[in-house]
Amino acid sequence: MMLSHDDIVMLLSTQGGAYDQLLDRALATKLHYLDNKVHLRGLIEYSSVCTKDCFYCGLRSHNNRALRYTMTDQEVLSCARQAMELHYGSVAIQCGERSDRAFTDSITRLVKAIKALSHGTLGITLSCGEQTDDVYRQWFDAGAHRYLLRIETSNRELYYKIHPHDDNHSFDRRLRCLDSLKKIGYQTGSGVMVGLPFQTVHHLADDLLFFQSSQLAMVGMGPFIPHPDTPLWQYRESIPSVEERVGLTLRMIAVLRIMMPEINMVSATANQTLVPNGRLLAIQAGANVIMPNLSPDTYLDSYSIYPNKHCADETSRCCGSTLDRQLATIGHEILYDEWGDSKAFLEVKKIGEHSNTVDDE
Ligand code: 5AD
Ligand code: SF4
Numbered sequence: 001m002m003l004s005h006d007d008i009v010m011l012l013s014t015q016g017g018a019y020d021q022l023l024d025r026a027l028a029t030k031l032h033y034l035d036n037k038v039h040l041r042g043l044i045e046y047s048s049v050c051t052k053d054c055f056y057c058g059l060r061s062h063n064n065r066a067l068r069y070t071m072t073d074q075e076v077l078s079c080a081r082q083a084m085e086l087h088y089g090s091v092a093i094q095c096g097e098r099s100d101r102a103f104t105d106s107i108t109r110l111v112k113a114i115k116a117l118s119h120g121t122l123g124i125t126l127s128c129g130e131q132t133d134d135v136y137r138q139w140f141d142a143g144a145h146r147y148l149l150r151i152e153t154s155n156r157e158l159y160y161k162i163h164p165h166d167d168n169h170s171f172d173r174r175l176r177c178l179d180s181l182k183k184i185g186y187q188t189g190s191g192v193m194v195g196l197p198f199q200t201v202h203h204l205a206d207d208l209l210f211f212q213s214s215q216l217a218m219v220g221m222g223p224f225i226p227h228p229d230t231p232l233w234q235y236r237e238s239i240p241s242v243e244e245r246v247g248l249t250l251r252m253i254a255v256l257r258i259m260m261p262e263i264n265m266v267s268a269t270a271n272q273t274l275v276p277n278g279r280l281l282a283i284q285a286g287a288n289v290i291m292p293n294l295s296p297d298t299y300l301d302s303y304s305i306y307p308n309k310h311c312a313d314e315t316s317r318c319c320g321s322t323l324d325r326q327l328a329t330i331g332h333e334i335l336y337d338e339w340g341d342s343k344a345f346l347e348v349k350k351i352g353e354h355s356n357t358v359d360d361e
Helices: 005-011 016-034 073-085 103-119 135-140 156-162 172-186 201-213 232-235 241-261 268-275 278-285 309-317 321-327 344-360
Strands: 039-041 042-047 091-097 125-127 146-148 189-194 217-224 266-267
Touching: 005 201, 005 241, 016 278, 042 073, 042 125, 042 232, 073 091, 073 103, 091 103, 091 146, 103 125, 135 156, 135 172, 146 217, 146 241, 156 172, 172 189, 189 201, 189 241, 189 266, 201 241, 217 268, 241 266, 241 268, 241 278, 266 278, 268 278, 278 321
Parallel strands: 042 091, 091 125, 125 146, 146 189, 189 217, 217 266
Antiparallel strands: none
């Protein structure tokens, strides 16, 4: 559905009965287009080493208090094996950003190894930052088929308030990477943080319009959580309260579900970190993907993008039947052993194939 900037601002500001109506509408839209199914991606936090310096993230290269690790191939493969045993259907490899050859080759090797291990049955999502077209293609050819690259904010000025303004943090390159991922054939996802310093409801409305005009297949949105070892910590008093940030995130999810009924939307861990039932609230607002953490215990504390992330991950670990039960209380169920591709992507692909056939004739 097409909504104007003003409509979106109004919906993001709803309270009371109007808010309940918004959430009801979003849930009804999701159930109509995607049924009550939730897809799982076993999250593998491969490495906390990062060459970037984003002002919000605990893994930024200038944070010398961050603990750095990179999993061994065996550890990654054991996570993948666990995902298979748990019938998750897909894994997602996430890490800090590096572009050196040793790193990019490692990802290629791991993607191939996971494909071989699972006889091609595990779906693979990558979230390994900005790379050259060649690297994106190499990873795609190895077997990765979904890629997440959050834009963080679609507003250029705000982007440079939350990132250094230098060659290593270029807003334009981020846009080019998203384009390149789509062209190569990935199901491409992006997303933003909600409740950032200097962010207004107008920025957020524009973010939703950006997702729609970019025809993304997947979106992830979560509340900003200030990290004490980062530059944005100094603004922690000026951002919306925890309740407001979670509420705004839920409104963002709900409005986007109405605008883009068939995309995959993740229930971000950051929601669960801030409120105990955050994961379920996001599902009720329109999200349809959950990413339970499969990383070995020893690394959980070190992957500290924001404070207390691992506490929420602890909850996701007891996943399996607990998550089944929790989802059943809100009338949802997990779809096991499937990739859970974005219906929006499959539709666009079908139309593309059809127009090719027409062109060929
Ligand atoms: N609060 C919430 N989300 C964060 N991210 C990074 N730092 C924070 C933070 N302090 C998100 C960003 C990034 C993803 C890996 O984690 O959106 O893309
Ligand atoms: Fe690195 Fe990603 Fe954190 Fe930026 S958000 S510092 S790229 S891990």
